[in-house]
Amino acid sequence: MFWLFKKKKKDVACSVINKEEACFNDAVAKKILESIRDEFGLDYSKQEQITMRKIERFARKNEMMNFETLQRVLRESPMMKEQLVNMLTVGETYFYRETGHFNILADLMQTKSMKKILCAPSSSGEEAYSIIMYLLENQKESLPVSVVGIDVNSDSIAAAQEAIYSERSTSLLVQNMRQNYFTQESKHYKLNENVKQYATFLRQNIFDDSLFKLGKFDAIFCRNMLIYFDNKEKKEVLKRLHKILNPNGTLFLGHADIAFIPEGFEKILTAQGHYFKLM
Numbered sequence: 506m507f508w509l510f511k512k513k514k515k516d517v518a519c520s521v522i523n524k525e526e527a528c529f530n531d532a533v534a535k536k537i538l539e540s541i542r543d544e545f546g547l548d549y550s551k552q553e554q555i556t557m558r559k560i561e562r563f564a565r566k567n568e569m570m571n572f573e574t575l576q577r578v579l580r581e582s583p584m585m586k587e588q589l590v591n592m593l594t595v596g597e598t599y600f601y602r603e604t605g606h607f608n609i610l611a612d613l614m615q616t617k618s619m620k621k622i623l624c625a626p627s628s629s630g631e632e633a634y635s636i637i638m639y640l641l642e643n644q645k646e647s648l649p650v651s652v653v654g655i656d657v658n659s660d661s662i663a664a665a666q667e668a669i670y671s672e673r674s675t676s677l678l679v680q681n682m683r684q685n686y687f688t689q690e691s692k693h694y695k696l697n698e699n700v701k702q703y704a705t706f707l708r709q710n711i712f713d714d715s716l717f718k719l720g721k722f723d724a725i726f727c728r729n730m731l732i733y734f735d736n737k738e739k740k741e742v743l744k745r746l747h748k749i750l751n752p753n754g755t756l757f758l759g760h761a762d763i764a765f766i767p768e769g770f771e772k773i774l775t776a777q778g779h780y781f782k783l784m
């Protein structure tokens with residue numbers, strides 16, 4: 506692809522590529538961002554310029570010469586929309602992140618039945634598998650639980666299902682855990698069936714009502730996603746999670762996720778961190 510020049514008109518970046526003029530109008534990019542926010546809750550208003558340039562790169566990579574074409578294609582092609590959302594939602598995650606919550610879960614399981622656990626969002630699976638590994642480490646027997654992981658990013662869901670991890674993502678695990686639960690393949694660690702068997706993963710937008718078809722859960726981990734949403738969307742997600750928790754259910758949120766107590770929940774403080782109990 507040959508770029509002849511690039512000039513900036515009023516909020517419109519243009520360039521000539523193979524004799525065709527590409528013009529990217531920020532007003533249209535803002536409309537695309539608005540529709541992403543309406544459908545997926547993702548609020549990029551604080552990183553608007555960076556995000557618009559990411560979307561521009563995405564359009565150019567797909568040989569589109571302007572945002573208007575991208576806007577039309579996104580309306581017509583769910584696959585293109587999925588790819589754009591995948592590009593925007595690459596989230597950081599790793600094994601044994603904020604383990605205090607796993608400890609609380611293990612303690613609660615001593616006295617109440619916690620059969621169904623939801624990780625929303627699961628990203629590439631590290632959190633869901635960490636919960637299982639933590640319980641296996643502490644109970645040393647087969648587990649009476651199943652963990653469902655959901656995420657809007659289909660690449661992350663595919664990675665969770667494949668379950669092959671890097672040195673970096675497993676760096677908080679002690680050596681004998683790597684030995685017990687993974688098979689080393691060159692520089693990567695392939696998760697063994699003894700952990701994988703307890704988890705399933707599926708692509709799911711938390712704002713889509715198909716969420717309610719997943720049934721009810723005894724515990725929900727919703728960590729490090731609400732930070733992407735504004736207060737209105739945070740409250741909407743918490744309302745949805747409230748609906749899919751069983752009576753007495755437990756909700757774990759990341760420490761930076763919200764600065765209020767969600768409606769219908771009681772906040773419980775412990776030495777290991779806090780969690781929310783359904784009222």
Ligand SMILES: C[S@@+](CC[C@H](N)C(=O)[O-])C[C@H]1O[C@@H](n2cnc3c(N)ncnc32)[C@H](O)[C@@H]1O
Nearest residue numbers: 545594596597598626628657658710711728729
């Ligand atoms: C930083 S990761 C958190 C992963 C894991 N819970 C953790 O704490 O390590 C945030 C994830 O939220 C997902 N996400 C963002 N918006 C979503 C939505 N509307 N529905 C479902 N998942 C979403 C992203 O795809 C990303 O994988």
